[in-house]
Structure formats: structure tokens, C-alpha cells
Amino acid sequence: MTNDRPKRGRPRSHTSREAILGAVRHRLLADGYLRLTIEAVAAEAGVSKATIYRWWKTKGELVLEAAEGDISIGLVPETNDPRADVEAAIHQLVDTFSRPLASIVIFAAIATGESDPVMAQIFRDRYVYPWRVSAAAAMVRALPEDRSEASEVQFLLDVIVGTVFQRTLVLREPNTVGLKGRLMSVIFPI
Amino acid sequence: MTNDRPKRGRPRSHTSREAILGAVRHRLLADGYLRLTIEAVAAEAGVSKATIYRWWKTKGELVLEAAEGDISIGLVPETNDPRADVEAAIHQLVDTFSRPLASIVIFAAIATGESDPVMAQIFRDRYVYPWRVSAAAAMVRALPEDRSEASEVQFLLDVIVGTVFQRTLVLREPNTVGLKGRLMSVIFPI
DNA sequence: ATTATTAATGTACGATGCGTTTCGAAATGT
DNA sequence: ACATTTCGAAACGCATCGTACATTAATAAT
Numbered sequence: 080m081t082n083d084r085p086k087r088g089r090p091r092s093h094t095s096r097e098a099i100l101g102a103v104r105h106r107l108l109a110d111g112y113l114r115l116t117i118e119a120v121a122a123e124a125g126v127s128k129a130t131i132y133r134w135w136k137t138k139g140e141l142v143l144e145a146a147e148g149d150i151s152i153g154l155v156p157e158t159n160d161p162r163a164d165v166e167a168a169i170h171q172l173v174d175t176f177s178r179p180l181a182s183i184v185i186f187a188a189i190a191t192g193e194s195d196p197v198m199a200q201i202f203r204d205r206y207v208y209p210w211r212v213s214a215a216a217a218m219v220r221a222l223p224e225d226r227s228e229a230s231e232v233q234f235l236l237d238v239i240v241g242t243v244f245q246r247t248l249v250l251r252e253p254n255t256v257g258l259k260g261r262l263m264s265v266i267f268p269i
Numbered sequence: 270m271t272n273d274r275p276k277r278g279r280p281r282s283h284t285s286r287e288a289i290l291g292a293v294r295h296r297l298l299a300d301g302y303l304r305l306t307i308e309a310v311a312a313e314a315g316v317s318k319a320t321i322y323r324w325w326k327t328k329g330e331l332v333l334e335a336a337e338g339d340i341s342i343g344l345v346p347e348t349n350d351p352r353a354d355v356e357a358a359i360h361q362l363v364d365t366f367s368r369p370l371a372s373i374v375i376f377a378a379i380a381t382g383e384s385d386p387v388m389a390q391i392f393r394d395r396y397v398y399p400w401r402v403s404a405a406a407a408m409v410r411a412l413p414e415d416r417s418e419a420s421e422v423q424f425l426l427d428v429i430v431g432t433v434f435q436r437t438l439v440l441r442e443p444n445t446v447g448l449k450g451r452l453m454s455v456i457f458p459i
Numbered sequence: 460a461t462t463a464t465t466a467a468t469g470t471a472c473g474a475t476g477c478g479t480t481t482c483g484a485a486a487t488g489t
Numbered sequence: 490a491c492a493t494t495t496c497g498a499a500a501c502g503c504a505t506c507g508t509a510c511a512t513t514a515a516t517a518a519t
Contacts, residue, residue, distance in 0.1 A: 086489095087488040087489070087492070088486080088487060088492085088493040089486040089487055089495040090487065090494085091494090091495070091496095092496070095496080111383040113383055114384060116476060117476080117477080117478085118476065119476095126497080127497045127498065127499095128477095128479095128498095129478095129480085129498090130497075132478065132479080133496085183383075186380070186383075190380030191303070191380075193301040193304075193376075194301065194303040194304060230447060234447070237432055237435045237436055238431075238432045238455060240431075240435055241435030241439075242424075242428045243431070244431055244434070244435065244439075245427045245430055245431030245434060246427055249379055249431075257420060257424070258424070261424050265425075265455055265456075268458035277463075277517040278463085278464040278466070278515080279466040279467075279516055280466075280515075280516065281465090282467070285466095306506085307506080307507090308505065308506085316468085317467060317468045317469065317470095318506095318507085319469090319507095319508085319509090320468080322507070
């Protein structure tokens with residue numbers, strides 16, 4: 080979604096759009112983000128290169144849209160069991176980071192911040208930030224008053240995100256069974 | 270250091286070697302890893318491209334060697350105050366990750382694991398692994414017996430590395446004063 | 460001194476991918 | 490029919506890659 084639909088003229092091809100996004104997903108899973116080229120996507124989708132550039136300014140924009148369904152994290156629930164909410168937040172994170180397509184795209188969004196700051200920005204604003212706000216709220220509810228200052232809450236969120244990132248995306252450790260429980264007992268020591 | 274010195278023939282130019290590695294550091298700080306090109310390094314060093322390819326197979330190899338002094342972490346001390354040793358380990362990590370050149374190169378080594386697995390491998394084996402082994406030993410000494418199983422120690426190391434990585438390299442948070450203390454109290458709750 | 464050996468330079472090459480442009484054809488509303 | 494917009498095919502100039510070649514330079518062995 081880049082433009083509004085004009086009233087006249089040939090309408091945008093829904094078929095081509097789907098073919099492009101599907102080809103992007105396929106090439107991402109096959110080759111990874113860095114090795115993905117627009118030319119290969121165009122060839123696989125049976126589409127002209129110009130058509131891709133017509134609707135997406137950058138590779139990052141294109142990839143984020145193609146993986147939208149996989150990388151959206153959702154908001155942390157607000158039940159009357161705040162610790163369960165925090166646990167749900169951790170679960171959402173681990174679950175999302177473990178999806179093959181999401182792991183590739185999230186990693187790329189963070190890693191290419193240097194050369195494509197727009198991609199990192201969009202990823203943060205659209206996917207990380209909403210989750211983070213709701214997770215912070217859950218954390219405040221779950222912590223005792225003397226531990227719920229903003230800086231401590233942000234630190235604990237960094238512990239969660241950083242540890243999950245390290246385990247699932249850097250070390251590529253598929254076994255996440257002990258991870259959630261251990262994170263909970265580190266955040267809420269007995 | 271790629272080869273032994275042959276006994277005969279023109280010796281390798283020490284001047285060119287230093288000029289190349291210096292240019293790499295300069296371009297890294299100016300442009301970042303992804304935008305660094307071999308051609309630009311050759312031009313800035315006043316050296317032929319072929320000379321660079323003669324001694325370094327890949328960009329990753331070249332960059333790791335150019336930044337060697339900045340990215341080497343050192344081993345965790347072994348005093349009779351094991352908690353202080355763990356604190357020292359955290360300090361080493363934060364300190365290294367905060368150096369401008371190291372932050373660029375470490376980030377690149379992790380981020381390009383997809384397209385340049387050799388760089389990630391070298392980085393892990395040569396710089397991360399030794400620190401990690403000595404940090405694990407310190408952790409075992411510092412933890413009570415009932416918490417010092419291998420999987421728990423590895424998890425706590427991932428918490429440290431992940432959190433520091435998140436704070437310093439992903440979020441680029443320069444303020445690390447509270448970080449070390451908070452990490453300690455998360456690992457050793459009262 | 461001559462020869463063998465290795466390094467470094469300059470230059471050029473074919474590939475690949477980039478992002479853009481141009482042109483003609485196709486598909487819609489007015 | 491006409492205006493408008495999209496699409497596909499092809500080509501463009503550009504940057505960078507990694508390699509190759511011939512030439513010159515510096516050193517050790519003979």
C-alpha cells in the first residue's frame with residue numbers, strides 16, 4: 080500500500096502484487112535477505128522490474144510488506160493476572176522470533192539499520208513499539224511498587240528482548256522450552 | 270597474518286599493510302561496514318586492489334584484522350571474589366561493545382553471518398568463545414551449587430550478552446552506568 | 460653479476476545488480 | 490473516442506565485484 084487508487088486508468092494488478100510478495104517470501108527463505116535481489120524477485124514473479132520499483136521504494140519496504148503477517152507481534156493482554164501477562168509477552172516474542180520468515184526479516188531490519196535506516200525505523204515504529212508499550216504496562220502491573228520505576232521497567236524489557244534475540248536469532252537455538260521459565264524467574268526472583 | 274614469510278623474493282611491504290588496515294579503520298568509522306568497498310580502501314591506502322586480494326580473501330577477514338585491537342575482549346580474571354569476577358566480565362563486555370570501531374565490527378560480524386558465515390565463525394572462535402569459557406567458569410564459582418548447572422550458566426551468559434548487545438549495539442544507548450549494576454542484581458538477586 | 464623468486468602496481472576485463480528511462484500495449488473511467 | 494494509468498520488455502549508465510595480465514621492484518641463491 081503506497082498510493083490511493085486513482086479513479087481512472089488501468090487498475091493495479093492484484094495478481095502481480097501477490098506474485099511479487101510471494102516471490103519475495105520464497106527468495107527470503109531460500110537465499111536470505113542480503114542475497115535477495117530485485118531482479119530475481121521480478122524474474123520469479125514473472126513481472127517487470129519497473130513494476131516493483133513503481134510500488135516499493137526500497138528493498139526493505141518490500142520485504143517488510145511481504146512478511147507482514149509473520150512479523151506482527153500483537154499486543155500484550157491485560158488480564159487480572161499481571162504475571163501471566165508478562166509471561167504472555169515473553170511467549171509472543173519467542174513465538175514470533177522462531178518463525179523462519181520472521182527471523183530472517185527481523186534480523187535484517189536490525190542488521191541493516193546502518194545502510195537502510197528507513198527499514199529499521201518502520202520496523203520499530205510499526206511492530207516493536209506497540210508491543211513494547213503494552214509489555215511495559217504489563218510489567219508495571221506485575222512488579223512491586225518499589226521496582227516499577229520507568230528505567231527499571233525498560234531495563235527488564237531489554238533483558239527479555241536481548242536474551243530472546245540472542246538465543247533465537249544470534250545463536251539460532253531452536254530449543255526454547257527452558258527459556259521462558261528461566262526468564263520469568265530472573266525477572267521475578269522468589 | 271595470513272602466511273609464513275618466504276625466504277626468497279621481495280618481502281611483503283609493511284608500509285602497505287599498515288596503510289590498508291588504517292584505511293579500513295577510517296572507512297569503517299566514516300561509512301560503516303556495509304558501505305565499505307575494497308576499491309575505496311585501495312584508493313585511500315594508495316595501494317592496488319590486487320594487493321589487498323593477495324593477502325585477504327574476504328572483506329570480513331580484512332575488517333576483523335583491521336579491528337583486532339579494538340574487538341579483543343580479554344579473559345575474565347580469577348580472584349577469590351567470584352562475584353567481582355562476574356562483574357568484571359560484564360564490564361569487559363560493556364567496555365568493548367562501547368568502542369566505536371568495535372561496535373561497528375561486532376555488529377557486522379553477527380549481522381552478516383547469513384552472507385559471510387566465515388566472518389561470524391572467526392569472530393566467535395577467536396573473540397567470543399575464550400571470553401565465554403572464562404566467564405562461565407567465573408559464573409560457576411559465583412553461583413550457589415543448586416544454581417550452577419551448565420544450562421543455567423549458559424542461560425545467564427545469554428542474558429548478559431543479549432542485554433548488553435541490545436542496549437549498546439541495537440538501541441545505541443551510550444549511558445551504561447545503571448546497566449552493569451542492574452545486570453548484577455538480576456543475576457544475583459538478594 | 461646473474462638468475463630465481465616473490466611482491467606490488469597499473470590496467471583492463473566480464474559479471475552482476477542497481478535504479479531509471481523509454482516505448483508500446485493493455486485496461487479502465489468519462 | 491479519449492484520457493489516464495498500469496504493465497512488460499528492453500536498454501541505459503553506474504558502481505563494485507573478483508580476476509587476470511604484463512611490468513617493475515626487491516630480495517636470496519648461485
